[in-house]
Amino acid sequence: MRDIRLLHQMFLPGTLIGPFTQANPGLGGVCTFVGEVRTDQGVEALELTHYEPLTLKGMHELADRAFDRFTLMGLLMVHRVGVMRPGEPIVCVSAAALHRRDAIDAVDFCMDHLKSAAWFWKREKRAKGNGDSEWHWIEPRAQDAQDLARWQR
């Protein structure tokens, strides 16, 4: 069971995870990660931009690599684009496998690559203190490159 999607509207991860688990009968383990917009001081919204011809294709290529690298029965990878408020889910990755290590590592692998190598651009709307707010682009972080390097050893 493979389900790779970009979503333009708010989603409830629980409504995806139940059916995904049911769609992989005989699994030994399922591991799920849900990422949400953090409630950081002064952050009013997060916007994710994507580029249609590259972003979804890139997610499918990442799923191919996860299936090659780990022994998986199923993989769910759902990513939001558009404007989100603190507390809203951004991403949900769930992997089903016969053995836990494959499921856990596949989710970790997909998340590290989604965070730092997938075609998404993020900006935050931050309060300025005078009642106005301003958009700020989020730059790549050194930690993201280190997270990716874990999978190149």
Add this chain to the structure above:
Amino acid sequence: MITIVFLGKLADLAGAPTLQLAAPLDWAGLKAALPAALAEAIEDPRNRVAVNGALLADKAALQASAGDEIALLPPVSGG
């Protein structure tokens, strides 16, 4: 015409998410057609270029003709 798509902060520099330019375009022609700040920004080796959804290994080798879409892609955000 050729459609130029600006992603991330390049869209802020361009003042719009897309721009139409006359075909054909090579790398020098594209830079000449863009405002100076944008032409300089796309030279940054971290900024990638795709034509019709295919990434160019060498953006200086850009060759686009009528109906093509050129995407200018800054580094993706982490975090």
